[in-house]
Amino acid sequence: MNHRHFHRVVLLCTLLLNIAAARADEVVAAVAANFAAAMARIEPAFEQASGHQLTVVLGSSGKLVTQIQQGAPFDVLLSADVERPDVLEKSGLGVPASRFTYAIGRLALWSPDPQAIGDDGVAYLRAGTFRHLAIGNPAVAPYGAAAQQVLEKLGLWAGMQDKVVRGEDIGQVYSMVASGAAEAGFVALSAVIAGPKPGSHWTVPQEMYPPLKQDAILVTRARANPAAQAFLAYLKTPASRDVIQSLGYDLPAP
Structure with missing residues (x-):
């Protein structure tokens, strides 16, 4: 291998490593549509605080889970219920230890x-x-x-x-x-x-319908993604909880 060819290989490897690092700093969040207003405030705050890039995909909880089951490249799910994250957890598509209630909807x-x-x-x-x-x-x-x-x-x-x-x-x-x-x-x-x-x-008075506990879970494909883990951790911070509460949600105990 001549010196010039070796130099190109090194550059290519460096480029690939940089691309991999950039991808590791990105998180794609599948988010229940009710949480859109909160995400509009949380997304820029998280990106500024963490340096990671967050992409938000909004939809119904049921459709988002179906897309994850079909291989959609989502890293975390913020559902509007506890049942859908449970489905992911039991099927091996979600990481059990990562799951928590981030908001209680009204x-x-x-x-x-x-x-x-x-x-x-x-x-x-x-x-x-x-x-x-x-x-x-x-x-x-x-x-x-x-x-x-x-x-x-x-x-x-x-x-x-x-x-x-x-x-x-x-x-x-x-x-x-x-x-x-x-x-x-x-x-x-x-x-x-x-x-x-x-x-x-x-x-609507809370006694007229079961509590809308909303659970988040890390999708198994992203268990080694530090940006995904950082985003879930950010949802538990006082800054994030203040935003969530200001929009009329109840909060679980910290």
């Missing part, structure tokens, strides 16, 4: 019309003067499942099927209501707090 009935809902969301739902009520698809969106449980508890679910319209995830539900496609919808309280249209809303 459900809200929201309309962009400031006069629509008032203080009594139950009365608004029972009156049924709206043409369409948007909820997340209960099959894949935990907030949608919670909305269905609320309507069932009020005895309204069966009789409201001609008015209920479903969004793929809770972010889509918010967009449907904000655009006027539905007069009101069950959304994440965080979206109401962070949204540009205050409108009117009713924070």
Whole structure:
């Protein structure tokens, strides 16, 4: 091997090592749509504090888990429930020791019309003067499942099927209501707090649906990715917890 060829090999190896190092400093997070407003604040803070690069992919918890099962290159999952991380853990696609509850979600009935809902969301739902009520698809969106449980508890679910319209995830539900496609919808309280249209809303009492405990887990493919581990650790910091709480979520004990 001549000197020039050897030099090129060394340069190529150095380049490959640099590329590998750069990839190790990146984390791709699959995040339940309800947590979009929080991630908009947490993402730049994490990148500044850690030096790592974070890419966020939003969607319904069910669809995100299906994508992980099909080999999508996600490093961590921030689900809107505990069931989906449990599925990953039991199938070997998630690292059990990494799993924790990062937030406890709150459900809200929201309309962009400031006069629509008032203080009594139950009365608004029972009156049924709206043409369409948007909820997340209960099959894949935990907030949608919670909305269905609320309507069932009020005895309204069966009789409201001609008015209920479903969004793929809770972010889509918010967009449907904000655009006027539905007069009101069950959304994440965080979206109401962070949204540009205050409108009117009713924070659904916690006793009307099971707690929306939201678990995070490291995807097994990323168990050696320091950026992924750093991101999960950052979610537990006071700075991150302050953001989460400010958007209407309850917090687990530290």
